[in-house]
Amino acid sequence: MTQSTTSSLLDSARWGGRIFNGDWLAGQGGRYQVVEPASGRVLHEVGQANPADVSNAVQQAQQAQRAWAATPPRERAAVMRRAADALERERDALVSLVARESGAIQPKAEFELGEAISLFHQAAAMPLQAQGQVLPSVPGRLSLARRLPLGVIGVISPFNFPLILSMRSVAPALAVGNAVVLKPDPRTPFAGGIVIAAALEQAGLPKGLLHVLPGGADVGQALVEAPGVPMIAFTGSTAAGRKIGEIAGRHLKKVSLELGGKNALIVLEDADLDQAASAIAFGAYFHQGQICMATGRVLVHRSIAAELTRRLADKARRLPVGDPATEQVALGPIIDQRQLQHVDEIVRSSIAAGAVLEAGGGHRGLFYDATVLSNVKPGMRAFDEEIFGPVANVIAFDSDDEAVELASRTEYGLSAGILSASVGRAMALGERLHVGLLHINDQTVADEGVNPFGGTGASGNGTSVGGPSDWEQYTHWQWVTIKDRIPQYPF
Structure with missing residues (x-):
């Protein structure tokens, strides 16, 4: 040879x-x-x-x-x-x-x-x-x-x-x-x-x-x-x-x-809010959210939901969007017009159904702004469907049981993350999630060639x-x- x-x-x-x-x-x-x-x-x-x-x-x-x-x-x-x-x-x-x-x-x-x-x-x-x-x-x-x-x-x-x-x-x-x-x-x-x-x-x-x-x-x-x-x-x-x-x-x-995936990141009330906002932003916006592991649903304990949403929206508004070949940006373009239309339709439909636009929601050509939706609920397209775009959907919960129930209300089973100061509590929650990838104190986007990578259900x-x-x-x-x-x- x-x-x-x-x-x-x-x-x-x-x-x-x-x-x-x-x-x-x-x-x-x-x-x-x-x-x-x-x-x-x-x-x-x-x-x-x-x-x-x-x-x-x-x-x-x-x-x-x-x-x-x-x-x-x-x-x-x-x-x-x-x-x-x-x-x-x-x-x-x-x-x-x-x-x-x-x-x-x-x-x-x-x-x-x-x-x-x-x-x-x-x-x-x-x-x-x-x-x-x-x-x-x-x-x-x-x-x-x-x-x-x-x-x-x-x-x-x-x-x-x-x-x-x-x-x-x-x-x-x-x-x-x-x-x-x-x-x-x-x-x-x-x-x-x-x-x-x-x-x-x-x-x-x-x-x-x-x-x-x-x-x-x-x-x-x-x-x-x-x-x-x-x-x-x-x-x-x-x-x-x-x-x-x-x-x-x-x-x-x-x-x-x-x-695909509709991955949940659960944020418990004892999590550090600045670190949580940063993790959420990466999971939702990296490569314009065009990742099967993207953080598609952000489940936040109700006691911290308003403040974490504010910090996340502030971060989203500061993330620069543009041509990565000519500018220092955090987000580049959506891959094509068809995919951009899909993203925009889900955002508009969810707002019409009662979701609140906290940041973003606009685009120039194929460049879609980092977007935050709050008051997202089951039945809205933003909750149910894989968006494959830079959209963070915030859903409030009141108890660990409700967090597990909301995270599990999907046909997908790819990735999940849990953010908490208590690793034991996070591990106990994680054991109740039927997913192929589980990350304690990290967001949902992670991959290394040496790990077995796969999902269940529609994933x-x-x-x-x-x-x-x-x-x-x-x-x-x-x-x-x-x-x-x-x-x-x-x-």
């Missing part, structure tokens, strides 16, 4: 207007322009796939995967390390483009690059780990359980954290011997796929093992339906996840669904990705028995 000639990962002369199958080639769906949400300017042009490209990709991936699974583990690990090095070499320049493509502030893009590099290193460790167990059996028979790659993994990733949310499936799936067909969100194809392909190409990944196919819903559906793809890893909206789960179920595919199908759960996701068990001779049977 040889390493490819080094060239810049940002060299659009190689990947501009193309899809990836180990080589950069024209997609059968043509090409399209990717627009920077903050400025409205064209950032780059990429290739567009269609269902025929998916069929070709799956066939090529199936052929390449067999040899890759038989590749010595140290060689697979070395590819992952070299890919991490490729990202590290151009880290600063990549941060800028990843930020501009997704409308992110620079610290968010810096976090993405750092986590992507870590995910490659973490994946590099997997081939060198134990991959099976010796099982108890009868004398004279050796009984083993070993983990084998599934084959071709289909990965469909979203726009909000496109690099991390593609990488967290691509890297471990490849490391344990699978091939991958990746469909990034068409709004963020560079961060969600092209840069990963360029790094792995530079690292010497054999051709045919990774395919990057930017495209629309028809490409995603073709990938989910493709008979040569035994597993789909999808991150995105609950509505899309339900459709993917339904199609995958008909085709008896394994599926990992990481979906996912109960699976987890990351850390120790990656072996469970991207391999299957095979039971093997070995005897010295054929036994005598009574037939």
